[in-house]
Amino acid sequence: MTAAKLVELWRGGLMESRHLGHVVIADKGGIVEAWGNPGAVIFPRSSCKMVQALPLIESGAADAAGLGTEQLALACASHNGARIHVDRVEAWLSGLGLGDADLRCGSHMPRDPAEKKRLCCSDADPCQAHNNCSGKHPGFLTLTRHLRAGPDYVEIDHPVQKAVRQAFEEVTGEVASGWGIDGCSAPNFACTVEGLARAMAGFAAPEAGLRGQAQQRLVEAMLAHPELVAGEGRACTALMRAMAGKVAVKTGAEGVFVAIAPERGLGLALKVADGATRASEAAIVAVLLHLGLLAADAPVVAEYLTGPQTNWRGRVTGELRRADGFPT
């Protein structure tokens, strides 16, 4: 099976660009609906942060450190580096008796306009806490402390990453096809789109026991703090708000998006073959509409899928379209 046509950019009545990809909707029983190749091997990138956070809770490290829902939401976040994110990350680190230098995510200018302007206009460099993954890393450090492990927690043979790999393989139901180094330097394990959707279905319908409790706590934390999972102006935050906290969604680099719908017991995973974020955002909106999880008149639908494309003078130049056969 090859990639399916998902999203197209149209201009002047002609198709200008097209995005192909793979989409799987799964429940505990397996695939409910799919487009493209469910067996396509992908890197989930940041879309699997809630999987990477499972050992933090299951080990008892989160409770030993007294982590609340804000910190659990940040552990699953790819955030804007706004003060609401950076302040909480710095407080979390200091609570561990650690500082910015103990992070291993690297630093980059934050997306948050106010914080970016503050740094730029004061000629200040961003710190590692500004990294969009800086909430996942204090989670890793909290587990590192609990395990009495060494400081280089992003190394593939570190106890933290061994625990992450085991959890990843258990919830995807697959042996990882391989691993790569993510933008934040943590290992990112590969799986199929079906495996990632299966993992999300597990979060949507958690079973009794330690694993299920951890899954439920992480989903509830994401739903309780959508602004911490991404930030203002971001698809993840806007979509969770638009679905009134009933569906957790998470994006990942290179065109990945996942969704967890507890009331329906459904998990979604999609990968845009070319890695385009504009297409993964439009595709997740299309699938959420298809499942009736998102209202067609929600502003986020127009923003990421159905709204007109406009130029610098506000003139309509075209629109995004769902490709024929996707999602219906």
Add this chain to the structure above:
Amino acid sequence: MTAAKLVELWRGGLMESRHLGHVVIADKGGIVEAWGNPGAVIFPRSSCKMVQALPLIESGAADAAGLGTEQLALACASHNGARIHVDRVEAWLSGLGLGDADLRCGSHMPRDPAEKKRLCCSDADPCQAHNNCSGKHPGFLTLTRHLRAGPDYVEIDHPVQKAVRQAFEEVTGEVASGWGIDGCSAPNFACTVEGLARAMAGFAAPEAGLRGQAQQRLVEAMLAHPELVAGEGRACTALMRAMAGKVAVKTGAEGVFVAIAPERGLGLALKVADGATRASEAAIVAVLLHLGLLAADAPVVAEYLTGPQTNWRGRVTGELRRADGFPT
């Protein structure tokens, strides 16, 4: 014929993302070599600015206004909005007795870091001269003045755009399949990838007469001022510098890239089907290497194609690869 595999992003020894597209190398006789579908209909976007500038010269407007090579290069530019660009655009406008308000391109924050910082930290809004297309528009205005036409030079039925369409259809050898509104509000006419490559081959081997002279002047202007065609840190400028002014190249939005090689009488045109710039930049480098027009050890080759992909800590995360069969 469908799109060909062009460029892939690899991570941890696995292919993470893949870009498909269409590539045509042509000379005066037609297609020399092609990948994908030469008949694919595309919008050239800004890659055809040298075509849009033909009426400016052929009408006599450029000489009547005493335009020099800097202004002709700017007419073909998608620039960074640095002072070297904005100052020249403003001087050109004032020379016409016009101002920023006479432009129809709209305004956006420039890419040039220094100018962007200056505007951002002084809470100043960018003007239309900062628009990356602001060099093309004074060209349109110069022709508008020469034709004694009305101020709304971006309207499809304006004499300037009628002249652009005629030139476009003549050099592509096609009747435009349609037209759309570009990011700068000017009409952008559709053609096949083959038609765009044919047009570039015409610029590479200009015939005697008015058309040929105009084509030669525009190519010479681009080659004389690579920094005005794009700017520091941009592929077009870096590639023209790396090829010692022997090959003119121009990017266009949504994954388009063209090249004009006068010494070889060759024209190149490529379109990445998904519209990704990273892939159009890597693909044009690959084709220029394939033709022996670019040295394998040129830093620009490593920057846009062969160099390692690194993350925020400088760790190698993967690399871009030419897909099997492309370009050889």
